[in-house]
Amino acid sequence: MTDADPTHDVVVWGATGVAGRFTAEYLVERHAPDDLSLAVGGRSREKLDALVDDLTRRSDGWDGVPVVVGDATDPESLRTIAHDARVVCTTVGPYTRYGSPLVEACVETGTDYCDLTGEVNWARETIDRFHEAAVDAGARIVHSCGFDSVPADLGTLIVQSFAAEAFDAPCKTVRIYLDDGSGSVSGGTLASFGELFEAAATDPIARETLRNPYSLAPSGERSGVDPGTQRWPRTDPLCGGWTAPSPMAPVNERVVRRSNALLGYPWGREFRCTEVVPTGEGVRGAAAAGLVAGGLGAFTAAMSVGPLRSALRRYAFPDPGEGPTREEAEAGHFRIRVLGRGTAADGSFTVEAEFGANRDPGYGATARMLGESATCLARDEVDSPFDGGVLTPASGIGLPLAERLREVGFTASVDEAAGGGR
Ligand SMILES: NC(=O)c1ccc[n+]([C@@H]2O[C@H](COP(=O)([O-])OP(=O)(O)OC[C@H]3O[C@@H](n4cnc5c(N)ncnc54)[C@H](OP(=O)(O)O)[C@@H]3O)[C@@H](O)[C@H]2O)c1
CATH class of the missing domain: 3.40.50.720 (NAD(P)-binding Rossmann-like Domain)
Incomplete structure (x- = not known):
């Protein structure tokens, strides 16, 4: 200050x-x-x-x-x-x-x-x-x-603060579910995506940052047990049902891990954090998870190829400065759920937080x-x-x-x- x-x-x-x-x-x-x-x-x-x-x-x-x-x-x-x-x-x-x-x-x-x-x-x-x-x-x-990344980071803090008070123990695992949402994307946001992929293509430190789940942790502490971002459809270990990768997980999970590290590991060094999109039960849930994962994979693949990336930026993306109107920004909504699982002296517990708003998330x-x-x-x-x-x-x-x-x-x-x- x-x-x-x-x-x-x-x-x-x-x-x-x-x-x-x-x-x-x-x-x-x-x-x-x-x-x-x-x-x-x-x-x-x-x-x-x-x-x-x-x-x-x-x-x-x-x-x-x-x-x-x-x-x-x-x-x-x-x-x-x-x-x-x-x-x-x-x-x-x-x-x-x-x-x-x-x-x-x-x-x-x-x-x-x-x-x-x-x-x-x-x-x-x-x-x-x-x-x-x-x-x-x-x-x-x-x-x-x-x-990016207040709901995930504060949602995790809320869950962990509740666990500390109610159970005198942290949640060793936190799963963040993007349950629901509708919103828009601006030219400035897509330009930032473009810069991220450009950096990944040209800069070895940027590539390492995107590969290592602990890359935002303090220097000297950039390793741990968490395997990092889910890439494929999977059934959920805490809730059952299918889940797909979340487009924001590569940012949000790293930010949450940095919070844990900066605060002195109150949630433990074994703490694991994953953000996913739940898609439901059975064959329909699996198919929906496949669609989300396929779409995300196709976008990532296209953005990773220089000429395709340039073409998308030039011809498909809105220009910086373009984006939702005020009415559109005030519409939309999002809801995330954060589930934390831990073990106290008398057994395991689960804490659930909800974080959301009735406005365009971005x-x-x-x-x-x-x-x-x-x-x-x-x-x-x-x-x-x-x-x-x-x-x-x-x-x-x-x-x-x-x-x-x-x-x-x-x-x-x-x-x-x-x-x-x-
Ligand atoms: N985390 C999230 O949820 C979230 C949500 C929305 C946006 N974002 C991020 O926020 C950023 C902005 O997005 P946006 O859609 O608002 O972008 P935008 O509409 O393109 O706005 C960019 C701003 O930067 C200014 N600017 C550009 N070059 C400048 C320079 N050399 N000196 C001073 N100012 C300069 C522009 O000024 P002019 O008007 O003069 O061009 C404009 O005011 C992006 O990085 C985006 O990814 C994040």
């Missing part, structure tokens, strides 16, 4: 893009101007001025949100923006291409930071380059504060998850042992984020599961 009193509590950097705009709109609707000092940032003053006009029209009392202008490729401008902010909340992606200079500026100025990255190769880079310096500077750099819901993450950091409303470092939502912010999300309509509930074996 910065020592001096910064000019802005929160700067939404990238506010002219799809996710940034929804985040700025959400923060303006949620807060009165004397409750949170907000600024919007980007590279185009003209676009930012138009955004501010729109924010003023649609809100009560916000007549003129301050604008900060810079460029992701101009470190001096980023240092000024970071220096004047308590928290920089950034949606300028792909992060692999644009993200590092801003993290560096926040570390240099001791400014807190949160983002929406799902680019694990880049998260690994910032851990290796900036974690120690961020600890020294007291800068909390919290990655993946959107649909946009309406993500704007709230990112906006509330930034608010928690700005107000120091966190349950975390860390004043600085490259952190995860669970380790850097913790349960206060779940509390804030409940207040704005999210489900974040937990209980002992029926038939839990006790």
